[in-house]
Amino acid sequence: MKPGIRFHPEALGMGRWRGGPQFGGMMASVVLVLAACQGGGTDGSPGDGGSAPATSAGDGGAAAWTPEEPITIVVPFSAGGPTDTVTRLIADPMAAAVGGEIVVQNVEGAGGTVAAGQVADAEPDGYTVLMHHIGMSTAPTLYPDLPYDPLEDFETIGLVTEVPMTIIGSPEFEPNTLEELTAYVEENIDTVTYANAGVGAASQLCGLLIETATGLDLTEVPYDGTGPALDDLLGNQVDFMCDQTTNTTEHILAEEVKVYAVTTPERIEALPDVPTTEEEGLGDVQVTVWHGLYVPAGTPPEVVEALTAALQTALQDQNVIDSLADLGTAPVEQDLATPEAHTDQLQSQIELWRPIIEDAGVTAS
Ligand code: MLT
Numbered sequence: 238m239k240p241g242i243r244f245h246p247e248a249l250g251m252g253r254w255r256g257g258p259q260f261g262g263m264m265a266s267v268v269l270v271l272a273a274c275q276g277g278g279t280d281g282s283p284g285d286g287g288s289a290p291a292t293s294a295g296d297g298g299a300a301a302w303t304p305e306e307p308i309t310i311v312v313p314f315s316a317g318g319p320t321d322t323v324t325r326l327i328a329d330p331m332a333a334a335v336g337g338e339i340v341v342q343n344v345e346g347a348g349g350t351v352a353a354g355q356v357a358d359a360e361p362d363g364y365t366v367l368m369h370h371i372g373m374s375t376a377p378t379l380y381p382d383l384p385y386d387p388l389e390d391f392e393t394i395g396l397v398t399e400v401p402m403t404i405i406g407s408p409e410f411e412p413n414t415l416e417e418l419t420a421y422v423e424e425n426i427d428t429v430t431y432a433n434a435g436v437g438a439a440s441q442l443c444g445l446l447i448e449t450a451t452g453l454d455l456t457e458v459p460y461d462g463t464g465p466a467l468d469d470l471l472g473n474q475v476d477f478m479c480d481q482t483t484n485t486t487e488h489i490l491a492e493e494v495k496v497y498a499v500t501t502p503e504r505i506e507a508l509p510d511v512p513t514t515e516e517e518g519l520g521d522v523q524v525t526v527w528h529g530l531y532v533p534a535g536t537p538p539e540v541v542e543a544l545t546a547a548l549q550t551a552l553q554d555q556n557v558i559d560s561l562a563d564l565g566t567a568p569v570e571q572d573l574a575t576p577e578a579h580t581d582q583l584q585s586q587i588e589l590w591r592p593i594i595e596d597a598g599v600t601a602s
Contacts, residue, residue: 301539302363304337310366310530313352314434315462316343319481323398323528324368326560327551334550335543345461348437348601350376350383353531357385361533363540366394370528372437374586378594379437380601387583394530394544395574396582397552400566401505401525402443403485404514406477406495407470415497415517418477419451431455432466432478436601439526440466442590443479443500445597450521470494481526482507482565500524507565527586529579541576549574 310328314320324341332339344352349372359365373387385391404415412418422429433440440463444455460466463480470478471493479500486507489496498514499505500523514522530548532541551557552568561567572578 302335302537302543304335304363306364307338307340308332308335308364308366309340309342310368311352311356312341312343312368313345313349313372314343314438315345315460315464318434318462318464318467319400319439319483319526320368320370320528321462321464322483322564323400323561326557327397327548327554330551330554330557331544331547334547343462346435348372348376348379348435348441350380350437353387354384356531357390357533359533361392361535361537363532363536363544365533366544367391367531368397368528369531371439371442371524371526371586373529373531374583375442375590375594376437377587378591379599387587388580390534391531392534392536392541393576393579393583394532394541395548395576396569396579397528397530397548397574398561398566398568399525399527400481400483400564402439402479402481402500403489403508403511404443404447404477404479404497404500404522405470405485405489406497407473407475408494409473410476410495412497413495415512415514415519418497419453419519422451422453422455422477426453426456429456429477430458430475432458432460432463432470432475434461434463434466435459436599438463439481439524440479443522443524445594445599446522446524447479447519449597450519483561486563486565498522505565507563527582529583545575 310324312321312324321343328339328341344355349369353367353369353373353376356365356367376383377387406412406418412421431444433444435441441457444457447453448455458475463478463484466475466478467480467484467488469475471488482505485494488494489508489511496511498517498519499508499511500514502513502515502523504511504513514520530544532544549571552571552574558568
């Protein structure tokens with residue numbers, strides 16, 4: 238990919254994106270085990286009662302599968318980060334809908350590929366589920382020896398949400414605008430640090446787009462997730478990063494970080510004062526981070542159907558809708574939260590990113 242190439246929003250999965258309403262103060266949950274009986278909250282408090290038990294995929298029929306033991310959703314990045322936040326938001330209503338318990342487990346490493354490999358090798362019985370994101374589509378190109386095939390080794394449950402990214406700087410980082418940022422990085426290329434969550438992370442992909450658009454060769458500092466990366470940025474230990482609004486909105490609104498741009502074609506409702514990359518002269522840096530759910534290949538169809546139905550119920554939960562809106566995003570439309578639609582999307586995303594990554598010459602070696 239050469240500087241100056243512009244990605245069409247539809248091609249990047251942004252065609253169905255819509256911004257959420259103004260931020261309202263949602264905090265990321267770091268509760269590890271969800272006692273998710275009917276209507277139960279992650280903190281043990283009664284839930285909002287908004288989630289009816291799932292039946293079949295959205296048609297109101299009889300449930301074909303009810304779990305007899307806890308389901309584990311494996312999150313491929315650190316607790317407290319954006320993927321973790323989305324997972325824990327939907328876990329309670331999904332558990333209530335499917336009529337069981339859901340445990341969230343963080344399995345960090347290698348830009349999300351350790352967790353994906355673990356789930357690919359798990360028993361295909363519905364009790365091990367992967368929450369992954371856009372990295373599911375970039376890993377096959379980034380990792381020449383990837384031990385799984387995203388399309389062959391998984392059944393998709395469905396798409397969950399699509400999250401804008403923001404480019405932010407540490408409180409003491411000198412630049413105040415995106416233009417100042419690129420000039421400053423160029424002048425201080427040996428000392429400026431860019432935090433990300435490893436090769437295959439959305440934050441790494443966004444950094445790649447910044448490098449391609451500016452010609453800069455960033456000094457990357459990899460973490461197991463952007464949760465800890467953001468902690469270090471808040472402490473001025475790294476200079477800047479690109480991260481999802483599910484992790485950054487609260488800190489941007491509290492003016493705890495410097496914010497340079499949002500990576501969507503238009504401003505988002507949760508951050509109305511933050512300009513787009515296009516407005517700031519870096520319109521080639523546009524990306525939203527989709528998240529999807531997967532189970533190992535060979536999982537029985539009735540189990541996939543029950544999990545999809547539970548996902549669809551969770552995406553209609555008012556607390557999920559409101560919390561995601563506070564964080565600059567929204568649940569996807571129901572017709573995208575299906576195995577068929579998300580498998581098609583995954584396939585086209587793999588094809589979209591392959592030449593871009595290959596042209597940039599990035600591999601995880
Ligand atoms: C996370 O959950 O830490 C992020 O999704 C990491 C990333 O992809 O940048």
